[in-house]
Amino acid sequence: MSSQTASIPFATIQQYEQIRERTEYICLPLEPEDTVVQPIVDVSPPKWHLAHTTWFFETFVLRPYLQGYKVFHPKYGYLFNSYYNSVGNRVQRSARSTITRPPLSDIYAYRQHVDENITKLLESIDEDKISEVMKVLELGLQHEQQHQELLLTDIKYILSTNPLLPAYKVSKPLQPFETEPEVKAKYMDVPGGIYEIGYQGKKFCFDNELGVHEVLLNDFQIMNRLVTNKEYLEFMEDGGYSDFRHWLDEGYTMVKSEGLKAPLYWVQEDGAWYRFTVYGLELVDMNSPVTHISFYEADAFANWSGKRLLTEFEWEAASQVYKPRTGNFAETELLEPAPAIAGAKGVQQLYGDTWEWTYSAYHPYPGFTKAPGALGEYNGKFMINQMVLRGGSCVTPQSHIRTTYRNFFHPDKRWQYSGIRLAR
Amino acid sequence: MSSQTASIPFATIQQYEQIRERTEYICLPLEPEDTVVQPIVDVSPPKWHLAHTTWFFETFVLRPYLQGYKVFHPKYGYLFNSYYNSVGNRVQRSARSTITRPPLSDIYAYRQHVDENITKLLESIDEDKISEVMKVLELGLQHEQQHQELLLTDIKYILSTNPLLPAYKVSKPLQPFETEPEVKAKYMDVPGGIYEIGYQGKKFCFDNELGVHEVLLNDFQIMNRLVTNKEYLEFMEDGGYSDFRHWLDEGYTMVKSEGLKAPLYWVQEDGAWYRFTVYGLELVDMNSPVTHISFYEADAFANWSGKRLLTEFEWEAASQVYKPRTGNFAETELLEPAPAIAGAKGVQQLYGDTWEWTYSAYHPYPGFTKAPGALGEYNGKFMINQMVLRGGSCVTPQSHIRTTYRNFFHPDKRWQYSGIRLAR
């Protein structure tokens, strides 16, 4: 993580408060029972997210830097460590639903306790520690934003397994743009050449974005928007899920063994396709981007359509060429992908709406090194068997994303807001 | 179920209220999060127990007998059916933790709704339906008492998986009897001959107790109390868990593959043995009966000691000979087994404290027939691969148990209050 500060600006304190508050805001619609279950290993209980993000500040900021700090509870370190071997033993990832106690109210008290002590620390910190603390604090906030996104995806999954299919939100925000008629697919040029890849700015970034390096690319073309549900349905109706020729072998094996026929959350009733959304079950909106698909499905769709996915380097190059860094992020409060804007030019939806699967493995950039100590476990140890996704989604905070941001999931995962952009 | 009544006695209404209230009393110490998780398939979420027992009355009493009854919620039938194929689809047993909604408060409202309507029904019922309704009502209450016992065993298991090992109860009731010094093991005669087995009275019993039949038994002797933790520890310290000669082959395979070394809930710290109880972690009381053991462990212990387990017929015969039908039941509120009474004569602890594993498979008695319709699914379809247990335990309601009562579990199960009595 690269970060340079001189003193603790007011903006930081305010940002801390805003981000911490937003996490709790996300959990407002939940019943206590919603916050403790773990229907699949990938999905963590919301209560655990609330506590783990707090544990991060307690462990990496308060304990080392706030003199005389007393931990809120001696066992919370064990309960709410995620995967940091350096920090000691922990509850196995698959056993997070055992944490029925402490109850939700205790976790909110824990959050308050830590927040108050962070404020105390920030008001009293030694001049020579400021830069060090600020770096960890910023990492903690970035970390909390990542968990805000996971909270939303995990809550959606939890509610989807409930036989009642309860809605997370009741009313939908107005959409400010024209989204009819459908934006036609076009392919926009990106010139070949040497591109600089990786983060070069002076603000925060994760260690996996460092190691700026040049990459040589050929000319290519990029689709002007994300692939829509309508286009994906054509693939389905053309027998896409039962024609092995479109698929990677491991993907086809998964399709057969799990009987997949549509994206996650799609259900067919009386011939019509519905999908489970944060608003409950809705008719599939044909102009919206397809989402909740695995890499395998993205790749099969691309093969079927005679196109291909981008590499992460091509994506980053394209985003240097086509610059609008706005999009449908968590801040719009829609929390589902929205159709491309009718009449807009250039390349839309590079940011927000859905993460875009790339055909790049999540590997280290040249010269990558893990930080020493626990924070070195943040990214590096996951650099195998996962694919890079780019651009953020409708549940990513806008302030969290960058052109160089590398998200990563195993190619079979479907519970994230993942989608497709084609190249040729 | 056999039951004969003439009119709805006041006692029945009172009994209904008492049993229903006790179920809620059992759940009082729980957090909402405790009520939704399902750490193993055997253990159902407490919220599910609260709702399922209510669903039983709604489905089998209110819907058929209360004219104009409106179900509380159209989906609850799907959510809270346990295993009645006749009644329609249901949530898979292993997926009960998906029911985060309806929240606990809705379930209490559901209970109130059904209780009010039951009262209404009982006040207005047609003369010619009384006998029929009373039978189902009684079955529903017996059923609820069974779930009270399961609630206590399941809550204990849920709390035991929580890394904080929270206690269910804070203070322990006083014990009214002398339990020191240890009662020495003696073997008491039961004469051979023909015994009548099965329920012959005019009160309630389950269908699996019917089919009264004569069984020819040899002379045998029965231990005067349950096997204690002290005796079981001797078995452990004599290498009982690592000497295959004591074990049934499937039991020994389980011991090796799961690394078993002690009863469920026992943990060793600094050389001393503790066990998780409803009061939290406690030193093992050596004079108390051993409990939370599988049939395999009970049988291995018996082999090690040169004795054997009883058959269910021997147990029933012995209980015809040695009559004290009292014991440490749920009503004492101890909820853990207690030591035998010092100085008492005869055979102690036949009832209460721990269920006694017998070496009898849970099979139909001669002439057993399943009732037609859904209630025929109550017992008969489970008559394979399970062993009979007799006598009730410290979490069984005293009013629920009989000499002829047949409980049954698979031989590997350990989460019930199961224990050992020897014969020779």
Place this chain on the structure above:
Amino acid sequence: MSSQTASIPFATIQQYEQIRERTEYICLPLEPEDTVVQPIVDVSPPKWHLAHTTWFFETFVLRPYLQGYKVFHPKYGYLFNSYYNSVGNRVQRSARSTITRPPLSDIYAYRQHVDENITKLLESIDEDKISEVMKVLELGLQHEQQHQELLLTDIKYILSTNPLLPAYKVSKPLQPFETEPEVKAKYMDVPGGIYEIGYQGKKFCFDNELGVHEVLLNDFQIMNRLVTNKEYLEFMEDGGYSDFRHWLDEGYTMVKSEGLKAPLYWVQEDGAWYRFTVYGLELVDMNSPVTHISFYEADAFANWSGKRLLTEFEWEAASQVYKPRTGNFAETELLEPAPAIAGAKGVQQLYGDTWEWTYSAYHPYPGFTKAPGALGEYNGKFMINQMVLRGGSCVTPQSHIRTTYRNFFHPDKRWQYSGIRLAR
């Protein structure tokens, strides 16, 4: 095992030779590759059977009783021990297909080596050891006969998994009896009363038949022959496999999860039902007894037909009343069940054709004790979770079976020649 001898009779030596030769005769049609595979854990490789039965004589006869005996190979004890913990480590049951070496020819050399040394021992044995050796020798021969039956069932299973469905035998022996027209089902009386159960003779029996004891039975009626394929097909065509009401719950779960619709080895082609036999794929013979069914299927069929299965005590009582102890055994070389004999009286097929599932758990008789040492592991440690079958089958040697013989398998097993007889 009970056995009394005074000296080694010539008949014994001859019997030894005959039984040992028959084992090899059974394996004659096999390719070496057929002898090493293990398609499911239940099925052992034929080569392993050939070697294990030989190991039994080497371990329990030659090593203790033949002075100066040298084991054929120092590692064979490890390779070919089945489940005797007392005798030391062994290849895991599930890993028997790893024994590609020694090749089949070595195993035949091993058999010859042991056979020669057995002959040597029998010619030179001390007078005072004769009785002891004869007992173990007889057990070894009975054991080898059990493995002859398993060889045939395992070979059939192995060939059935081969995509070519090769036949084990080419030509079928002539059937000496009239089997047309179909024998109508009748129910024959067995009077109630006290019956003596268990082995009382002076010849060989297994330890699980000892503990003679009296059992009190009610009057009942027994079907005059085994249930036929025709009758079973009526059950299938009446939706038997999809109506939960006929089934034990664990049976119905298995039917659903494995998609069962017919007995093992049945396949439907163009509307007609075929079954895989030792002669390859054949049209189902409607008058032959149904076989290769699980206990669950036998019990469901009985429920569907409004009858029930017998207990093992009822079976033994009926066979005391209806005495023809002949039947279609392995000696007929048919190796598949045959139709009942037209015009015959009394109760047919009590012996041979198919094992008859009883509704009795395989538990110890009163007073059962395990022999000390390794041979005590023969039967006792399997007395849980299995059901008793009676009467032998078309692959059982006639000389091996008795009225009191107790076979046992888990209720889900289908690869044995198991069938159905009804009672009411």
Place this chain on the structure above:
Amino acid sequence: MSSQTASIPFATIQQYEQIRERTEYICLPLEPEDTVVQPIVDVSPPKWHLAHTTWFFETFVLRPYLQGYKVFHPKYGYLFNSYYNSVGNRVQRSARSTITRPPLSDIYAYRQHVDENITKLLESIDEDKISEVMKVLELGLQHEQQHQELLLTDIKYILSTNPLLPAYKVSKPLQPFETEPEVKAKYMDVPGGIYEIGYQGKKFCFDNELGVHEVLLNDFQIMNRLVTNKEYLEFMEDGGYSDFRHWLDEGYTMVKSEGLKAPLYWVQEDGAWYRFTVYGLELVDMNSPVTHISFYEADAFANWSGKRLLTEFEWEAASQVYKPRTGNFAETELLEPAPAIAGAKGVQQLYGDTWEWTYSAYHPYPGFTKAPGALGEYNGKFMINQMVLRGGSCVTPQSHIRTTYRNFFHPDKRWQYSGIRLAR
């Protein structure tokens, strides 16, 4: 596959015969039973390899090009198809051990039948088909060479699971070079710049090597030989397998769950390390390259040593700079890795000895397209979740390998001759 021919040269026929003969030569030491088992899904039965390589010629050469050709057996297509969905149904990969019949002798007859028909085809082929046939024929031979390597790795694995640990070969060829003293590790320069990656020649290559493209590399240094057993043992003795900091998270999970402590085939007895080789169990030769390790172990070793693995592009660039394309291949008949040559200069062991794990995912090169039809299933559909290995091994035929050759396995696989080369 790129290949250009004008007529069928005598050399081709000779090459065909030599390659086909060598496959059978590899199987000479096997018993029939060795040829049918499948101890893990990765390992195919040798009989299956013998037949599948023959099926390839029958399916892709004889059936389309030899007029009047009659297939050897109508079912062999079903039995010996590997993964070509286009060609129809097939025996599941995990069920290859069911193919006990046809016996080994039939498979050799099958090979002869196909070989004779290939000869017939090559003698009578139409002028205008020559080029087409030659391409498929060459692919078939390359394919057969791949299976020769797999045969050797699979046979080694099969023998290693046999409790007798039989040797595949009895005597070891003499080694022609000085291999003492140990060659010290040095790091040799490879200059940065633009390198052309992919196959540009006119001979045969696989489709995954096509798509020649330029890659921009930084300066780096490459180790002058492979990592030795001695160096790897230092890692082990330094606690390498129990220090999570060296490991990718999924690798460490595998190490813990499987209890890994050393490379595959290593066993420790009385303090000394042995390894199972094609010559049976031998003391570990400290100067030989470490092999039979997963990517996870290679990467953990690199992290421990403060170096890193190469990318596949760096490897290909280095092999353009350091040119000796010789090595210890299958032709030396050693079939195990050998020490580096004492006194040699430059970079050794780039070819042969062990495949070198690279930190590159097996993905398509730019412009990669799958061939139409069945042969398009050869490589492309496996381009996910696997890592590239380069350089061939001691069981790779020398004539099979190229600088641009891309081998690929999942990062957890250990049964191939895989090893480590470091970069910095």
